[in-house]
Amino acid sequence: MAELTPQRLVASFAALAEKMDAERDTLCRLDGVIGDADHGIAMAQGMAAASGAAADLPEGASLQDVFNAAAKAFLNAVGASSGPLYATAFLRAGKAAGPHAAMPLAETPSLIAAMAEGIAARGKAEPGQKTMLDAWAPAAEAARRGDDLVAISAVAHAGAEATAEMIATLGRAARLGERSRGHRDPGAVSAAMIIAVMAESWSRPDGA
Amino acid sequence: MAELTPQRLVASFAALAEKMDAERDTLCRLDGVIGDADHGIAMAQGMAAASGAAADLPEGASLQDVFNAAAKAFLNAVGASSGPLYATAFLRAGKAAGPHAAMPLAETPSLIAAMAEGIAARGKAEPGQKTMLDAWAPAAEAARRGDDLVAISAVAHAGAEATAEMIATLGRAARLGERSRGHRDPGAVSAAMIIAVMAESWSRPDGA
Amino acid sequence: MTLTQKLINDGNDTVDEMLAGVMAAHPDHLWRPDHAPRAVIARHGPREGKVALVIGGGSGHEPTFLGFVGKGLADAAAIGNVFASPPPQPVMDAAMAAHGGAGVLFMYGNYAGDVMNFDMAAEMLEMEGIETRTVLTTDDIASAPREARDKRRGVAGNVFIFKAAGAAADLGLPLDEVERIARHANARTYTMGVALSACSLPQTRRPNFDLPAGEMEIGMGIHGEPGIRREALRPADAVTDEIMDAILSEMAAAPGDRVAVLVNSLGSTPLMELYILHARVNARLKAAELEVHRTLVGPYCTSMEMAGASITIMHLDDELQRMIDHPCDCAMFRQG
Amino acid sequence: MTLTQKLINDGNDTVDEMLAGVMAAHPDHLWRPDHAPRAVIARHGPREGKVALVIGGGSGHEPTFLGFVGKGLADAAAIGNVFASPPPQPVMDAAMAAHGGAGVLFMYGNYAGDVMNFDMAAEMLEMEGIETRTVLTTDDIASAPREARDKRRGVAGNVFIFKAAGAAADLGLPLDEVERIARHANARTYTMGVALSACSLPQTRRPNFDLPAGEMEIGMGIHGEPGIRREALRPADAVTDEIMDAILSEMAAAPGDRVAVLVNSLGSTPLMELYILHARVNARLKAAELEVHRTLVGPYCTSMEMAGASITIMHLDDELQRMIDHPCDCAMFRQG
Numbered sequence A, B: 001m002a003e004l005t006p007q008r009l010v011a012s013f014a015a016l017a018e019k020m021d022a023e024r025d026t027l028c029r030l031d032g033v034i035g036d037a038d039h040g041i042a043m044a045q046g047m048a049a050a051s052g053a054a055a056d057l058p059e060g061a062s063l064q065d066v067f068n069a070a071a072k073a074f075l076n077a078v079g080a081s082s083g084p085l086y087a088t089a090f091l092r093a094g095k096a097a098g099p100h101a102a103m104p105l106a107e108t109p110s111l112i113a114a115m116a117e118g119i120a121a122r123g124k125a126e127p128g129q130k131t132m133l134d135a136w137a138p139a140a141e142a143a144r145r146g147d148d149l150v151a152i153s154a155v156a157h158a159g160a161e162a163t164a165e166m167i168a169t170l171g172r173a174a175r176l177g178e179r180s181r182g183h184r185d186p187g188a189v190s191a192a193m194i195i196a197v198m199a200e201s202w203s204r205p206d207g208a
Numbered sequence C, D: 001m002t003l004t005q006k007l008i009n010d011g012n013d014t015v016d017e018m019l020a021g022v023m024a025a026h027p028d029h030l031w032r033p034d035h036a037p038r039a040v041i042a043r044h045g046p047r048e049g050k051v052a053l054v055i056g057g058g059s060g061h062e063p064t065f066l067g068f069v070g071k072g073l074a075d076a077a078a079i080g081n082v083f084a085s086p087p088p089q090p091v092m093d094a095a096m097a098a099h100g101g102a103g104v105l106f107m108y109g110n111y112a113g114d115v116m117n118f119d120m121a122a123e124m125l126e127m128e129g130i131e132t133r134t135v136l137t138t139d140d141i142a143s144a145p146r147e148a149r150d151k152r153r154g155v156a157g158n159v160f161i162f163k164a165a166g167a168a169a170d171l172g173l174p175l176d177e178v179e180r181i182a183r184h185a186n187a188r189t190y191t192m193g194v195a196l197s198a199c200s201l202p203q204t205r206r207p208n209f210d211l212p213a214g215e216m217e218i219g220m221g222i223h224g225e226p227g228i229r230r231e232a233l234r235p236a237d238a239v240t241d242e243i244m245d246a247i248l249s250e251m252a253a254a255p256g257d258r259v260a261v262l263v264n265s266l267g268s269t270p271l272m273e274l275y276i277l278h279a280r281v282n283a284r285l286k287a288a289e290l291e292v293h294r295t296l297v298g299p300y301c302t303s304m305e306m307a308g309a310s311i312t313i314m315h316l317d318d319e320l321q322r323m324i325d326h327p328c329d330c331a332m333f334r335q336g
C-alpha cells in the first residue's frame, strides 16, 4: 500500500517551495491590487524556510516532526498574516499525522482537513469573507465527504476563483468594500496552489 | 528724428517680459542639460518684475529712472546668477542713457554696449567661458564698431550659437568639463533673445 | 517594466542590513540581544518596576517603529520584514528584554497579521508569567466608518499615541493606567492621508500599485492599500481642506480646545510640500478657534518611497497634553 | 510629458507658502522681520557682542538652510527662490536682524549666483558700517579636482561646516576666530553623492534632467547639475565603496583619527536605504581604523524629490570635535 513517509513529506515541502517561488510575482501582483503586494514574497520565503527545515531533520524524524519543523520555520521566516495561519495549519496536520513514520496515502485528505481547521482557528475567518479560508474550507469539506485528492484540489481551485465575486470583510482588503470585488484574494489563490501541489505529490502511488 | 523715450522703453520691457515668458520652458530645458533647469523661470520672473516696475513709474520719469527701476525689480524678484548680472546691466544702461526724456534711436547701440560692460564687471567672466557674455561681448563690440541694431542682434545670435562648442569654465556648468560641450549656454541664448527684442523695439522709426 | 531605483544590495537582505546600519549609527540609544537580531531595545528605557511599552510591525515605515524606541517612549520594538508583521519570536524577545516586572503593553497598528503574531507572543509570555496588555492603534479615519472605529488601520497617529503611552509608562504609572491612557490617546487621534505615487517592495522593485500620473488616491494606507477614492490630483489647499473637513467633523472639538498636529511625509514628498500643507492646516485650525499646542512636520511614518502625505490631529485634554509634553530621547525622535 | 506629482498650489508661490508653514510650525525657534519675509531669524540666537552667522541660498534643499537657524548654529538665513540664490536685500535683512556688533560671517555653498548676491549685500553692509566675512563651502569632492578645491560646490557637508562655525560664534569667539574655524571645518569636510532620479522645479513640474531607469549618476550636484559619470545602477555596497574610496583617499587620515559621518538623502531615498549605506560606511571606517565620533543619517540637504544619497565625512581634530559636540537647538536639527 502506498504511503506518505517523512521523506516523501520532505519532498512535498520542496515541491511547495518550488511552486511558491515560481508564482511569487503573480501572487504579489494579486496582493498589490487589494492588499500590500507582498503575499508572494511571504509564501515563497515561508515555504523555502519550511522546506529547508524539513530537509535538515535527522534520520528517523516522524511525520509530525516534519510538520512541526516546517511550521516553526515558516512562522519565523515570515510573520505577516500567512505566517501564523500556515504555522497553525502545519501544527494541526502534524497532530493529525501523529508521531509516526508513515500514513496511508488514502488518508492524506485528513491532513488537508486538519490544515483548514488550523487556519480557521487561528484566523477566525468565516467562509465568504474573501480570505484563504475560501479555498481551504471547501477543500476540507470535500475531504471530510471522502473525495479524493484530485476532487479536493478542484474544489479548492473553484473556491479561490469564487473569491473574485466576494467583498472582503477581513484582512487588509476589508477596508476596500465594494472596490475589492472583481479581484481574487491572493491568499485563496496561493491556497489552491498549495492544495494542488499536495494533491499531486500525495496521489502518485510510487511516491516519485 | 526717431527717439527712445521713457514710454517707449517701458514698452520695450513689456516686450522683453512677453518674450521671456514665451521662452521660459525652452530656456529651462537648456539649463537642465548643463545647469539647474531654472534659467527660463529666472528670466521670465525677472523681466515680468522689471516691466511691472517700469510701467508703475510716475509721469515724467527719465530713461535712467526706467532702467534703475527695472534693475531693482529684476534683482529682487530673482536673485540667482541672472539677477545681479541683469541688474548691473540695466544700471549701466541707465547711466549711459542719463536722466533724460529722450535719446536718438541711432544712439541706442551704446545701451547694448553699456549693458555688456555691466555684465562683464559683475560676473568677471571672459569671453569663451560659455556664459551670457559670449552673446553680450560680441554685440557690444559690434555696437562700438558702429554696426546697426540688426547687425548687432545677428552677432549676438551667432555668439550664443557658438557657445555650443565651448567648454564651460564658469558658473554651474563649469564642473561638467568636456560634458558641457555640444550644448548652448542658456544665459547666452536668452541674451541673444533679449538683444533681438531690443533691436526690434528700437529699430522702428515710428516707435509703434 | 522598469524597476524602481533603489540603493540596496540583495532585496531579501534589506531589513537585516538596515538594522546593522541603525545599530552602528545609534549605539548610545539602541541595543539588540545577541540571540534576537530583530528585537531592538532602548538603552536607557526599561527599568525595574516600570511598565514596558513594546511596539512593532513591518519594516518600510522608518522612522516608525525603531526610531521611537528610547527613554520616555517605547522600551523595545519587534521588527518584521518589509510590510509584514514580525513573527511571535522577536515580539517575545523584545518583551523579555524590556519588561521590568510591571507588565508589558503591546501597541501596534491594527492589521490582521500583527494581531495574530503579537497575540501568539502574548500567549507564550503569559505562560512565562509575564502579564501583557494590547492596545491597537486605529487612527486612520479613511479606513472604516466612524461606527466601526475598531476596524480602522493604525497609521501616522502612532507617533502621538505611542508617545502618550510611553510618557505614562515613563512616569511610573501602573499597567492599568498606561493601558487606559493609551486607549484614550488612540480614541482622540485622527489621521487621513493621500498618495501621489506608489512604493515598491525591495524584493520585487515593482510598484505596489498603479497610480497614473495626474491622479491621487485619498485615504490610501501606508502599505499601498487602496483608499476611499481616486481622482485627479488637486492643489495642496484643496487636498488639505478635504482631509481637515473629515478630521474636524469627526473630532467635534469646541473652540479653545488644544490639539497636537503632525504633517507627515509618506516618503518622497519633501519638506517644502509638507510645510505648504501645514500652512493650510494651521489656517484651518485657527479658523476653528483651536489652539495648536505642538506641531511635528516631517517623515514620521512612511511607506518607503511613496509620494504623498498624511495629516494627524490629536485632540488634547490636560492629561494627553502632559503626556505629549513629556520628554523623550530616541534615536530618531527627541523632545524636551 | 507627464508632470511630477507634487502637493502644491501655484508653482510660483511654493517658497512663500512654505515659509508661512515653517513660521506657523516653529514660532518658538524662528521669526521674520515684518518688512523682510525672506529673512528667517533665530529667536534665541543673536545677541550683543556675538558674531552673527548668516547662511542662505536657494530653496528646495530643506531642511537646509532654514532648518539650521537656531541657538548654537546659524543666527539667520536668507531664503532664495527654488534653486536660486536670494537677492542681496534678504541677505542684508538677515544680517541686520542678526548682527550684534561683532561682525557678520556669511556662509553658503560655492555657486556663482550666491557669490554675486551675497557680495553685493556685503558691500552694502560695509557702507552701513557692519563688518562682514565670507566662507564658501566646497565639500563636494566630485565637482572639481583636489587641486581646484576652491572651485568645488558646497553640498551636504554644510551641516557640519555650519555647525562648527555656529558653535564657535555661540562660544563668543571673535570674528577672526570664527572665520578661521569655518575655513578649517570646510577644509576637512568631504562629500560625494549619487543620484538615482531627477527632481523637478515646482514652476514647471518637469524633471530637471533625464536619468533613465536602471542608471545612476555619480557625483551629481544638489540642483541636478551633472556629475562625473553616468552608469548602470549598482548595488548599495558598490556605490558606497566608490564614494568611500574617493573620500578616504583624499582625506588621508591616520589610524585612530576621529570622524563625523553624515549619510544624507537627496530627497526620496528613504531611511531604510540610508541605513543600508551607513552599514557599509561604518564597516569601511572601521577597516580604516577610524573612530566614528558622531553619526547623522537622514534628509539633511535635499533636492526636493530627487532619489539618491550623499556621504559626508568630516575629519575631526580636537577643535572641530569640540565644535561638533557643542549643543544646538534649531527647528529641524537639535543636539545636546
Ligand SMILES: Nc1ncnc2c1ncn2[C@@H]1O[C@H](COP(=O)(O)OP(=O)(O)O)[C@@H](O)[C@H]1O
Binding pocket: A031, A035, A036, A038, A039, A040, A042, A043, A080, A081, A082, A083, A085, A119, A122, A123, A124, A125, A130, A131, A132, A133, A170, A171, A172, A185, A186, A187, A188, C083, C084, C085, C112, C113, C114
Ligand atoms: N483572519 C484571516 N483568516 C484567514 N486568512 C486571512 C486572514 N487575514 C488575512 N488572511 C489571508 O492572508 C492573505 C494575505 O497574506 P499576506 O499578504 O502574506 O499577509 P499581509 O496581509 O500581512 O501582508 C490574504 O489574501 C488572506 O487570504
Ligand SMILES: Nc1ncnc2c1ncn2[C@@H]1O[C@H](COP(=O)(O)OP(=O)(O)O)[C@@H](O)[C@H]1O
Binding pocket: B031, B035, B036, B038, B039, B040, B042, B043, B080, B081, B082, B083, B085, B119, B122, B123, B124, B125, B130, B131, B132, B133, B170, B171, B172, B185, B186, B187, B188, D083, D084, D085, D112, D113, D114
Ligand atoms: N560669472 C558669470 N558671468 C556671466 N554670466 C554668468 C556668470 N555665471 C553664470 N552666468 C550665466 O548665468 C546663466 C545661468 O543663469 P540662471 O540659471 O538664471 O542662474 P543660476 O545659475 O543661479 O541657476 C548661465 O547660463 C550663464 O550664462
Ligand SMILES: [Mg+2]
Binding pocket: A031, A035, A036, A037, A038, A039
Ligand atoms: Mg500582503
Ligand SMILES: [Mg+2]
Binding pocket: B031, B035, B036, B037, B038, B039
Ligand atoms: Mg540655472
Ligand SMILES: [Mg+2]
Binding pocket: A036, A038, A080, C082, C083, C084, C085
Ligand atoms: Mg504584508
Ligand SMILES: [Mg+2]
Binding pocket: B036, B038, B080, D082, D083, D084, D085
Ligand atoms: Mg538656479
